[in-house]
Amino acid sequence: DGGITQSPKYLFRKEGQNVTLSCEQNLNHDAMYWYRQDPGQGLRLIYYSQIVNDFQKGDIAEGYSVSREKKESFPLTVTSAQKNPTAFYLCASMPGQNRNEKLFFGSGTQLSVL
Amino acid sequence: AQSVTQLGSHVSVSEGALVLLRCNYSSSVPPYLFWYVQYPNQGLQLLLKYTSAATLVKGINGFEAEFKKSETSFHLTKPSAHMSDAAEYFCALMRSGAGSYQLTFGKGTKLSVIP
Numbered sequence A: 001d002g003g004i005t006q007s008p009k010y011l012f013r014k015e016g017q018n019v020t021l022s023c024e025q026n027l028n029h030d031a032m033y034w035y036r037q038d039p040g041q042g043l044r045l046i047y048y049s050q051i052v053n054d055f056q057k058g059d060i061a062e063g064y065s066v067s068r069e070k071k072e073s074f075p076l077t078v079t080s081a082q083k084n085p086t087a088f089y090l091c092a093s094m095p096g097q098n099r100n101e102k103l104f105f106g107s108g109t110q111l112s113v114l
Numbered sequence B: 001a002q003s004v005t006q007l008g009s010h011v012s013v014s015e016g017a018l019v020l021l022r023c024n025y026s027s028s029v030p031p032y033l034f035w036y037v038q039y040p041n042q043g044l045q046l047l048l049k050y051t052s053a054a055t056l057v058k059g060i061n062g063f064e065a066e067f068k069k070s071e072t073s074f075h076l077t078k079p080s081a082h083m084s085d086a087a088e089y090f091c092a093l094m095r096s097g098a099g100s101y102q103l104t105f106g107k108g109t110k111l112s113v114i115p
Helices: none
Strands: A004-007 A010-013 A019-025 A030-037 A042-052 A054-057 A064-068 A074-080 A085-093 A108-111 B005-006 B009-016 B019-026 B033-038 B044-050 B057-060 B064-070 B072-077 B087-097 B100-105 B111-115
Touching: A010 A019, A019 A030, A019 A042, A019 A064, A019 A108, A030 B100, A042 A064, A042 B100, A085 B009, B005 B087, B005 B100, B009 B019, B019 B033, B019 B087, B019 B111, B033 B064, B033 B072, B044 B057, B044 B072, B072 B087
Parallel strands: A010 A108, B009 B111
Antiparallel strands: A004 A019, A019 A074, A030 A042, A030 A085, A042 A054, A064 A074, A085 A108, B005 B019, B019 B072, B033 B044, B033 B087, B057 B064, B064 B072, B087 B100, B087 B111
């Protein structure tokens, strides 16, 4: 089945540690996105990528980094510079060609600080 | 700036009652608007979308939404609530710029259905 796979489902970070969240899609979509979800805050855009080897900062990129070396993969690293990393992280993808297309979402990773 | 505002972070309805979830948008260009639903600890699923065709949009699970330009609104309704409708609902607007598209979300409305 085609879809988006996020792993792990739960992740714990120690102080000063970088952690990487995985996002893989087999939908052959060009565009991929990372969102952060906090209770009562909705979803906020961290980074997005329209094509391989290119990505742009979203609204809350500080303390995060990404790469897009392959079309199907868009990992997110939460660095030690992100002082409040506890949140639910959602990866999404879209074919990327038209404004009326829907986003397909993964099932999310819950990141907590030890 | 393009944005959406959802009125009411929590809405409670009785089973069988009308569901009304409110969304207002701000956009300098004709907007493309979406409603998504999220069940606990899961990703989001598309309920319906408005893309400048019919102003009344029908979606999955009996939901529909009406685009009203004069009121800059895109409220979500369902005539009769089911227990399975309990979830969090997000209104969203597709922004575009520099050849790319990004979805901007409202803060969400959590719907509770009382038996």
